[in-house]
Amino acid sequence: MTRLFTALLAMLLSFGLAAQAQPLRLQITEGVIEPMPFAVPAFVPEDNGGSQYAEALSRVVAANLTSTGLFREVPPTAHIARITSFDAAVSYPDWRAVNVQALVVGAVAANNSTLTVKFRLFDVVSGQQMGQGLQFAGSVQDWRRMAHKVSDAVYSQITGEGGYFDSRVVFVAESGPRENRTKQLAIMDQDGQNIRTLTDGRSLVIAPRVSPAGDRAVYTTYQTGSPRIALMDLRSGQAQLVGEIPGAMTFSPRFAPDGRALVFSAAIGSTTDLFRLDLGTGQMVRLTNSPAIDTAPSFSPDGRFLTFESDRSGSSQIYVMPVGGGDAQRISFGQGRYSTPVWSPRGDLIAFTKSHAGRFHIGVMRSDGSEERLLTASFLDEGPSWAPNGRVIMFTREAQGGDPALYAVDITGRNLRRVPLASPASDPAWGPLLP
Amino acid sequence: MNLTTKTLLLLAGLALAACNNPRPGLFAGGGVDGFGSETGITTGTLGDPNDPRSIAHFQQRIGDRVFFTDDSSELTPEGRSTLQGQAAWLRANPQFAVLVEGHADERGTREYNVALGARRADTVQRFLIAEGIAASRLRTVSYGKERPVEACAEPRCWNLNRRAVTVVSGGVAG
Known part of the structure; x- marks a missing residue:
């Protein structure tokens, strides 16, 4: 380096x-x-x-x-x-x-x-x-x-805002037919330059996240044949499976703001719950225990709360609860399904995916659920990821029948643009400003 | 390359695959051979669909998959009927183990769909257990929306992609 x-x-x-x-x-x-x-x-x-x-x-x-x-x-x-x-x-x-x-x-x-x-x-x-x-x-x-x-x-x-140009994005590079897609973990500069693949494509990988220090990535891999969480050192490219629970499929991992713990989902039987894994001790704690699907967690930047999506009300909605578990408050009440809440690094907003009436949107709301604003609309937009300064959001857009691509939009909803990449890409995870 | 050459190459490939079956047991952890293990497909003779004991019969005559409505993991009447046929076949052929793959269509977010696929696979697994199939013969995996069987971005394809597939293979898991 x-x-x-x-x-x-x-x-x-x-x-x-x-x-x-x-x-x-x-x-x-x-x-x-x-x-x-x-x-x-x-x-x-x-x-x-x-x-x-x-x-x-x-x-x-x-x-x-x-x-x-x-x-x-x-x-x-x-x-x-x-x-x-x-x-x-x-x-x-x-x-x-x-x-x-x-x-x-x-x-x-x-x-x-x-x-x-x-x-x-x-x-x-x-x-x-x-x-x-x-x-x-x-x-x-x-x-x-x-x-x-x-x-x-x-x-x-x-x-007067922090910058974000000297930062990198981990994402999934896609190739091959839709029915048997090859997906490789990859990293690029935020402007789409200097692309480097991090996995060889033999195992399906989805939904990476970058550690707060930018030195590691977590993602879901099918290398055992079933969803598992992998932790990769981005310098060496070495990855290991973490957070294994016998009999469970584990996925949707996210770093705590201090980088020392993960929160992730485990599907056990018909339910999917949230767990916390201490990366230092390996200790695992169950955070939710509902018969529903609880997934896509995201830490508040101060580390005190988690937002996540759950279908406990009957359809996917966004909830906020204390980081150790406990009472979860629903914060999304608009029409449609709400998914993939991601807390802004500034702490003020939560970005999300919303699907309603056959369209998908990237939107933002305050962390109490108020002032919801939709920033985009298309056949399929999903998976927002915040720029380090909390002013720009990158996400996956797929036109009907088309290949997925990475797009960015600012939080006013202006300046929607495609990240210039030569091949299909999805699941962007924006890393921190580099030192 | 003419058609004959292609056919010969294809046959040669199949023969090679059959000889090199890398999977010692159905649920041996994969890893090295990536997608080979992820699809849950083992290489072997499927047999004649007219032979009621063949895997081909299970796949083609009984039906190896059931379908779900949007964002649901409830079995349809057709699905229950198919699964009753699967259970009867599995009772008659106790040497086979099963991997139930849960899948979702593309009209949901990626990680939610992994959970939804897991729930669909679990629904099928529970049904088969209730029909008398030993739990030790059954395993589940979810692919979310990662492995559509139909690529078109239209309802007729989404209907076929919201599925749970019962993949049968020789050798009961330890």
Whole structure:
């Protein structure tokens, strides 16, 4: 694992202070009607090695910002000013003339296997630099990650939200006929790049989750012929079965926020209940004991509650209960079936899958069930997964008769987009922001 | 490749598969050979469907599967009739063990469907036990919506995919 570290000064302005000081500001929660125009000229190469990354870095930053739907790029062909030196004064009138509001100026140097990337963000409207600028150094192989770091910093300074570009997604890569699908666990950067398969496809795998630290994944595997839970070290690719219960099918595993325990489902006879497994001691505790199906659990980020789906009322609905079990409160009361509740990393919202009148939706509600909003609608949408900043949701969409694909939407319901992948994919599990 | 060559290759493949049957017992834990164990299908002679003791007879004449309505694990009258036939066959052929596979259609979420398939398989298993089949001969597995038998995204296919399949194989499990 290559190291990537922040080298220059930490940003001095806290986001709270920035909110008062900066005229450039986007409020994501309100939904942005008019995207903010920005420019990212090719980064300035500071040595020969850096020149091969100069253009590519700026393109990745531009693609990231554009993908949010909050920003609109003013393309390099429209630029009047030319950035030839990282430290030269910015000619604001030239940028204002092409209606740019946010300007990212970057530079790159490549020394042996080490790449150094730095950038500054300028508020063209008020004619001043925003924040202190940052420098990143790491392996040349991680050049895209450095572009993601730049993107995250720009996004954070302008929106006041945490970033999510330098993060990875574990998902299921699909191939072969529908009746005998091959499914492999895979991992990619959040923008669909650097795909790596983690299992060989001989065993069916479904519904992975990433550990809070991003170092492990849990998923359901059919490697024994029956559903079992596998825990994989993402660095080594080594996996082991955990949480086995004699006579039970076990599935739907989720990490506790501290990464030390799992909650999962076990089907025993006709009922499916929730269990907790301490990964350190192997101790297992039953959390629910109903004749119904209790599955798809999700921890609140503070670790005090679990939300899950149950058909104890007759059809699938969403419930919340204390993390150790006990009284479960139903929180979904709209029409249709509710499934796969997933607690936002910010703790304020629960995302879910809803099916009603032959359509499937991804939606969000507050954790008390109020303020339900549907974000999507299609033949089959399911399995929401939150970006680390709790502002974007990735999910599986399958058109009628088509192959599944990964889509993302922001929590205002705007900016629905397909994650660009060349082959069918499902069950995204968004990991944490990388260090 | 002409049809004759294809047929020969297919036959050769079947013969090879028959020789290389990797499964020592019905419920031996799989793992290494992945899908071979997951489908619960063992390789062997199915026999003549006109022979009432053959697996082919069980599959084709009695019927190896029952169907369910949407989001339900209740047996239909047709399903109960099929299972009564299965139970009679299993009573007459005590050397066979059974893996009941529960399946769901694609109109539900993935993990809920695993649980729903488990409930459907359990319904069939309970019915067979009530009909006098020893529990030691029966096992269940759920595939959720992962193994549709019909690929079309329409009700006529979903009706066939919401099923529990009784997979018969030689050798009673220990």
